Amino acid sequence: MCDTCGCTITAGNAHLVESDHATVEVLTDLLAANDRVAAHNREHFDEHGVLAINLMSSPGAGKTTLLEATIRALGERYRIAVIEGDLETDNDAARIRALGVPAVQITTGTACHLDAHLVHRALHDLPLAGLDLLFIENVGNLVCPASFDLGQHRNVVLLCATEGDDKPAKYPVMFRAADLVALSKADLLELLEDFSPARAEAALRALGRDTPIIRTAARRAPSLDAWLAWLEQELSAPRAIAPPAPLQRASNVTV
Amino acid sequence: MHELSICQALLDEVAKLATSHAASGVERITLEVGPLSGVEPELLERAFEIARVGTCAARAELAITVPEIMVRCNDCGAASRAQPNRLLCAACGGYHTRVLEGDELRLRAVELDIPEARSSPIH
Numbered sequence: 001m002c003d004t005c006g007c008t009i010t011a012g013n014a015h016l017v018e019s020d021h022a023t024v025e026v027l028t029d030l031l032a033a034n035d036r037v038a039a040h041n042r043e044h045f046d047e048h049g050v051l052a053i054n055l056m057s058s059p060g061a062g063k064t065t066l067l068e069a070t071i072r073a074l075g076e077r078y079r080i081a082v083i084e085g086d087l088e089t090d091n092d093a094a095r096i097r098a099l100g101v102p103a104v105q106i107t108t109g110t111a112c113h114l115d116a117h118l119v120h121r122a123l124h125d126l127p128l129a130g131l132d133l134l135f136i137e138n139v140g141n142l143v144c145p146a147s148f149d150l151g152q153h154r155n156v157v158l159l160c161a162t163e164g165d166d167k168p169a170k171y172p173v174m175f176r177a178a179d180l181v182a183l184s185k186a187d188l189l190e191l192l193e194d195f196s197p198a199r200a201e202a203a204l205r206a207l208g209r210d211t212p213i214i215r216t217a218a219r220r221a222p223s224l225d226a227w228l229a230w231l232e233q234e235l236s237a238p239r240a241i242a243p244p245a246p247l248q249r250a251s252n253v254t255v
Numbered sequence: 256m257h258e259l260s261i262c263q264a265l266l267d268e269v270a271k272l273a274t275s276h277a278a279s280g281v282e283r284i285t286l287e288v289g290p291l292s293g294v295e296p297e298l299l300e301r302a303f304e305i306a307r308v309g310t311c312a313a314r315a316e317l318a319i320t321v322p323e324i325m326v327r328c329n330d331c332g333a334a335s336r337a338q339p340n341r342l343l344c345a346a347c348g349g350y351h352t353r354v355l356e357g358d359e360l361r362l363r364a365v366e367l368d369i370p371e372a373r374s375s376p377i378h
Contacts, residue, residue: 021282022369024272028362030264030286113257144257147293147360169340173293176342208326208342208352 034148037116041123041151048128051235052136054150056174057158058167059140062184062218064092066158066227067135069218071099073228078132078235083122085114085139092137102126113144116151132235142167146174154234158184158216165195168203176207180230186215186223258298261360262306269365273311278367281315285365289322290339291358296321324357 029035045052055063064084071080082103084092093105104122106114119136128134136152138145157178159167162185168175175181181204183189183197201213214226265284273281288296296319303317324337328344334355335345344352 020369021366022276022278023364023366024276025364026268026272026362028268030261030268030360030362033264033267111257111260113260115260143293147257147261172340172342173291176291203340205350206341206343208350208354210351 031148034116037120038149038151041116041120042153044123044128045134045151045153048131050128050131050134051154052134052150052152053234054136054138054145054152054155055158056138056142056145056155056177057140057184058142058160058163061140061158061160061163062216063137063140063158064095065218066182066184066216067137068095068099069222069224070135070227070231071096071101073224074133074231075099075101079130080133080135081126081131083114083119083126083134083136085118085137087111087139108139112139112141113148114138114150115148119150133231142171142174146171146177154179156180156182158182159200161185161188161192161195163195165197165200166203168200168207172207175204175211176209178209178211181211181213182227183213183215185217185219187217187219187221189215258294258302259306261294261299262302265303265362266306266310266312268362269312269315270310272365273367276367276369278311278369280368281312281365282368283316283318283364283366284312285318285320285363287322287359287361287363288319289357289359290324291354292360294360320363322356322359325355326352327355328352 057063067082074080080101082096082101084096084103084105085108086092087108087110090105093103096103104125106118106122108114114136136150155177157174159181161183183200189195189197204211204213214230215223216227217223269281269284288294288299299319300317307313307315324339325334326337326342326344327334328347328349329351330349331344331347333344333346337343342352342354343350
């Protein structure tokens, strides 16, 4: 009996000593579980003919104010609902409800983004039947929300006039995900000489994107024409479409 | 800090693989995390230290490879390397490009402890 030649190993105890490593090749997308639920959410939206828009920006860029102005402008013609994402409080949902529009607040606690599961849960409190347009106001953050598909049809990113015009260069993943970039609080541009809309557009183009850029102003001197025109165009467009890039990652696409 | 959410998704996937292969533990996890994935490898490593506690991957090593960004120009057809915030064609300077590599967020391989390991590769 020794410990070197293997003479002590029998059929009965071999499994105790022959433990070894085996490498399993996988190539699974790490967000596959989220993406499955996102696809499920998208099916819900499509089934009810609802256009779902994921609205993202830094905190304070004017997402809720833009939604309030949008509801005032389109609320008579389209049935609108809003899912609000914030770490805490239901202040934003209360602002939307005050306009007579259904709103569900998701409080994420410490989580810095919405994911498809959270949105799916919110859909249980929000009857989609009869809706035309659902806004999902993501947590104010230019980093994390970009990585999570929620099932939306379009991503809209606000770039606020009080932020730097180099934001697209600093947050390329977020701005690459945008289907529309809106320069919000654009009525302040005349006061903010440091912000150059041309530089913001150049930074966006450097990301390899043709994404349209529009200007919005929702308070002092309201200017919503380009935004409302874009929404109307999206509402009338057929909606059996692929999820927006880059949430559909190149690595998943067989060329 | 969405890296923690990503880690939880990763560990769910790894646990499924370990169960289906009747593994007694996980030795090594290999990921591909592109610069355009929106995930920071260093933060992911730190989040993994926390998230793995009490799971089948409690003692696993996390190996992350970071692929370079490659784009192809839709105008001139050239493929070139690029930077995360400068995805222009290196040949013609145009911005009508698409990303070929660099946005991966992928579980590539898992090395499992399997009693009576099979000698042939497992798929």
